[in-house]
Amino acid sequence: MPDRVAGKLLQWYDSHGRHDLPWHHNRNAYRVWVSEIMLQQTQVTTVIPYFEAFMERFPDVHALAGAPVDDVLSHWSGLGYYARARNLQKAAQAVVHDFGGEFPQTQEELQSLAGIGRSTAAAILAQAFGIRAAILDGNVKRVLARYHAIPGWPGQTAVLNQLWQRAEEHTPEQRVRDYTQGIMDLGAMVCTRRRPSCDSCPLQFGCSAFAQGETALYPGSKPRKAKPEKTTWMVILEDGEGRILLERRPPNGIWGGLWSLPEIDPAYGADELQEACEQSLGLDCGEPELVSGFRHTFSHYHLHIQPARLSVTGGANTVADRDHLKWLHRHEALNLGLPAPIRSLLTEPEQAALL
Structure with a gap:
């Protein structure tokens, strides 16, 4: 039938x-x-x-x-x-x-x-x-x-x-x-x-x-669990030519394979970002300028992102031999695969708090 x-x-x-x-x-x-x-x-x-x-x-x-x-x-x-x-x-x-x-x-x-x-x-x-x-x-x-x-x-x-x-x-x-x-x-x-x-x-x-x-x-709901909260620094590093440093994320995991901003351990305070950039990237930087932070929600946790802009005062070429790092002008960066929050941050940094 x-x-x-x-x-x-x-x-x-x-x-x-x-x-x-x-x-x-x-x-x-x-x-x-x-x-x-x-x-x-x-x-x-x-x-x-x-x-x-x-x-x-x-x-x-x-x-x-x-x-x-x-x-x-x-x-x-x-x-x-x-x-x-x-x-x-x-x-x-x-x-x-x-x-x-x-x-x-x-x-x-x-x-x-x-x-x-x-x-x-x-x-x-x-x-x-x-x-x-x-x-x-x-x-x-x-x-x-x-x-x-x-x-x-x-x-x-x-x-x-x-x-x-x-x-x-x-x-x-x-x-x-x-x-x-x-x-x-x-x-x-x-x-x-x-x-x-x-x-x-x-x-x-x-x-x-x-x-x-x-x-x-119907259908029944997924049992709710509170999402963990995580925090990170994201640094907008700009060299003397106006280029931004981007870092390719690992192929697996969150934003896998996309280009993003370098992250710094949240254990560092704002006054320690210069030291952290020197230790992790070998770059000498000026005083950090904090940008309004925002929260981005993934399927299984919330990520609190605190951006900071730093001008690179030393040679930017210290990272040139690392395949996962790249200096690009903003218009070049925006042609790459970027996570939506990072794209917005690079396009209109002052609007980051609205994401």
């Missing part, structure tokens, strides 16, 4: 779904894949301009695979979760070298590529190739958790397994491309996290959470 959920959802999608997103045009596996990676943890309205700029610079998988990593990170700057960009290029290189530049068309092979999990692989299969595959992104989890009144946080294995079972049950054999887009749209536009528009929902009369009057209970 045809699935009632799929039938009602497809009728709704035909009239109310999103049919004109940028990745729907000239649709292929590459464009679908890039859009799916960008849409992880990020809303459609935010993604659209990034996607369009990314496609203009990297129009196909070969262009992405062969690009300098700094160029890739620069076009990702502001989207956050930068491991996505690094994995994107790794996966592109694997597609070129291992699959002849053509995206594989099996779940297993797609999931062998960096950054592609079960749901993303399924979305590529359904959206690019029309192959039946069940997706389960955040929007779909919410729709299914409410429709079936599945209690608990989807990050728990038992809850996730129930959601996958339901996703598989409802995914149709026909029009799978429209179905997967439709159920994502329903979660994003109607079955929203707060104040869902139940009166506009095509699945209202079969929805167990609606029948209970308890849509807010």
Whole structure:
């Protein structure tokens, strides 16, 4: 028997779904894949301009695979979760070298590529190739958790397994491309996290959470833990030519592979920054000028950043032989992959407190 959920959802999608997103045009596996990676943890309205700029610079998988990593990170700057960009290029290189530049068309092979999990692989299969595959992104989890009144946080294995079972049950054999887009749209536009528009929902009369009057209970929330608070100095070091010293962060971890400002241990006081710069970088500097500090929140901790500007009075060439350090004029620095707070700080230092 045809699935009632799929039938009602497809009728709704035909009239109310999103049919004109940028990745729907000239649709292929590459464009679908890039859009799916960008849409992880990020809303459609935010993604659209990034996607369009990314496609203009990297129009196909070969262009992405062969690009300098700094160029890739620069076009990702502001989207956050930068491991996505690094994995994107790794996966592109694997597609070129291992699959002849053509995206594989099996779940297993797609999931062998960096950054592609079960749901993303399924979305590529359904959206690019029309192959039946069940997706389960955040929007779909919410729709299914409410429709079936599945209690608990989807990050728990038992809850996730129930959601996958339901996703598989409802995914149709026909029009799978429209179905997967439709159920994502329903979660994003109607079955929203707060104040869902139940009166506009095509699945209202079969929805167990609606029948209970308890849509807010589903899906269950992640158990809350207080985020740790960390502090660091970030120094804006400027030499006699007006160049700023940037430091490439390690490939893994927060802001991995991006260029940032050198950090100084917060154990140093403001009056010790000159000494700290000499000890860690071998630079003689003038008196520090403090810039308004600000807090930046990551997924698992808050970072209190205290910037300070220092003029380099000695030779700047003492750091020239270190691959992870680079002197650049501001306009050059802004062309690199920079974390959004650092980009704002270099663009308008006096506005740092507003971030």
